[in-house]
Amino acid sequence: MVQDTPVEEIAFMAIEEDDESDSDQEKEYYQPSHHTFMFHPGPPTKIAEMTEQVQQMIKDQAKEYYENKAVMQKQEEFWQSKESLLIRDLTDALKIIDQLRDEKERLEEQKDEEIK
Structure with missing residues (x-):
């Protein structure tokens, strides 16, 4: 038997919890009629196969959802890291500009003193 991830x-736990709450409500309102057995979709094995197919579809959808969620989270982390790198680079550039401005002012003052 294949072990679930x-x-x-x-996903199964969430589905089972939802099914349990639904079944409690259905028990209160369920009233069997003669139509219940008239429209039977097929033999019990067919129902079991259909149930298994639906469960597999639900598993696949849950897996796809969580994979997509993980991809989106990685993309968000990537953009945040890229943004933080850009901010760091801009901050470094502003520091260099300030240093150059200070150096320019110092050189202008030194030049003015030499002229006097």
Whole structure:
């Protein structure tokens, strides 16, 4: 038997919790009628296969959701790191500009003193 990944287990737990709450409500309102058995979709094995297919679809969708979520999170981290690098570079550039401005003022003062 194939073991479920943690993502699949979480998805199943969420689905089971939702199913349990739905089934509690359904028990209160469920009233079987003669139509219940008239429109049976097929033999029990067919129902089991269909149930398994639906469960697999749900697993696949949950897996895809969490994979996409992880990709989006990595992209966000990348943009944040890129943004922080740009901010750091701009800060360094401003510091250099300030140093050059100070050096220019110092040289102008020195030049003025030499002229006097």
